[in-house]
Amino acid sequence: MNRTTSRYSCQKELQNADLRVTEARLGVLAVLKQTEKPLAAQDVLTYLKRHSIRADKATVFRIINSFAEKGIVVPVQFNEGRLRFETTSKGDHHHFVCDNCGYIEDISDCSITPLADDIQKKKGVIIRRHSLEFFGICTGCQK
Amino acid sequence: MNRTTSRYSCQKELQNADLRVTEARLGVLAVLKQTEKPLAAQDVLTYLKRHSIRADKATVFRIINSFAEKGIVVPVQFNEGRLRFETTSKGDHHHFVCDNCGYIEDISDCSITPLADDIQKKKGVIIRRHSLEFFGICTGCQK
DNA sequence: TTAGTTTATGCGACTAAGTCGCATTTGTCA
DNA sequence: TGACAAATGCGACTTAGTCGCATAAACTAA
Numbered sequence: 001m002n003r004t005t006s007r008y009s010c011q012k013e014l015q016n017a018d019l020r021v022t023e024a025r026l027g028v029l030a031v032l033k034q035t036e037k038p039l040a041a042q043d044v045l046t047y048l049k050r051h052s053i054r055a056d057k058a059t060v061f062r063i064i065n066s067f068a069e070k071g072i073v074v075p076v077q078f079n080e081g082r083l084r085f086e087t088t089s090k091g092d093h094h095h096f097v098c099d100n101c102g103y104i105e106d107i108s109d110c111s112i113t114p115l116a117d118d119i120q121k122k123k124g125v126i127i128r129r130h131s132l133e134f135f136g137i138c139t140g141c142q143k
Numbered sequence: 144m145n146r147t148t149s150r151y152s153c154q155k156e157l158q159n160a161d162l163r164v165t166e167a168r169l170g171v172l173a174v175l176k177q178t179e180k181p182l183a184a185q186d187v188l189t190y191l192k193r194h195s196i197r198a199d200k201a202t203v204f205r206i207i208n209s210f211a212e213k214g215i216v217v218p219v220q221f222n223e224g225r226l227r228f229e230t231t232s233k234g235d236h237h238h239f240v241c242d243n244c245g246y247i248e249d250i251s252d253c254s255i256t257p258l259a260d261d262i263q264k265k266k267g268v269i270i271r272r273h274s275l276e277f278f279g280i281c282t283g284c285q286k
Numbered sequence: 287t288t289a290g291t292t293t294a295t296g297c298g299a300c301t302a303a304g305t306c307g308c309a310t311t312t313g314t315c316a
Numbered sequence: 317t318g319a320c321a322a323a324t325g326c327g328a329c330t331t332a333g334t335c336g337c338a339t340a341a342a343c344t345a346a
Contacts, residue, residue, distance in 0.1 A: 126279045
């Protein structure tokens with residue numbers, strides 16, 4: 001576990017977000033921070049169980065929702081019938097999802113910001129967030 | 144009901160897609176074609192009931208899935224915990240969704256195709272579809 | 287037009303994601 | 317340390333979506 005997922009740094013992050021520090025919240029934050037791909041609530045729950053952190057399903061959902069409200073995580077969806085979440089600390093990026101094997105790859109070299117600015121000007125709306133996902137076949141599944 | 148949602152044109156479209164023509168399918172296709180914004184299965188079901196077209200929930204899901212397989216509709220997701228669908232006849236476009244009132248606006252003057260091409264080349268993946276949604280506050284909710 | 291085959295549908299049961307209320311426990315701060 | 321507010325566990329619940337199976341309807345060819 002590196003600096004950004006240490007217990008201490010997670011603790012500070014929760015406090016900065018005005019959230020009480022609990023075992024469950026530390027665990028949820030840690031797994032979301034140390035995992036590459038966006039996680040569904042069920043994945044988080046499994047991780048917590050494996051690390052002997054007691055937390056109910058409802059609690060995990062409540063924690064994730066509170067993180068989302070505070071802007072610590074954002075929802076991501078891959079047409080799976082459930083939401084995934086990832087930390088905002090990863091910065092603005094997008095995803096490629098393989099339709100065949102579910103492989104997820106981050107796409108970071110693709111800026112949408114100018115497009116968003118353009119839309120804001122033309123339509124008069126305020127854009128706070130966007131989601132861009134590409135679906136197709138990964139290199140492995142092409143063989 | 145105009146030319147593109149007439150019973151006859153829907154009938155032809157189903158036949159072209161190699162799908163049997165049934166009342167339920169005609170109804171689902173018609174409502175998806177004549178509605179501006181993407182619809183959830185429940186919305187379709189409500190429309191069918193209102194038009195006295197008898198169709199079970201499972202049937203509607205099966206119909207929508209078969210349409211998606213044939214490329215007649217594509218899934219759209221707004222972080223709602225359910226999928227919406229819209230006809231592909233609307234062409235490549237994206238959406239702005241108001242976080243406050245749920246208002247949906249089509250964004251058509253925003254081309255992602257060059258970006259997708261770029262990613263395909265760089266990463267070696269094949270991109271078949273993408274989804275781009277903007278979330279924020281619509282003009283009405285800013286007042 | 288009809289008989290026969292294939293496919294779609296209705297029904298009901300089921301799963302999985304996510305929510306909610308309420309009693310209890312835990313974190314925080316004075 | 318004690319009081320209060322907030323978080324949690326539990327269980328019931330809702331909603332999206334799926335599945336199997338018997339029946340009904342659509343297509344095909346004669």
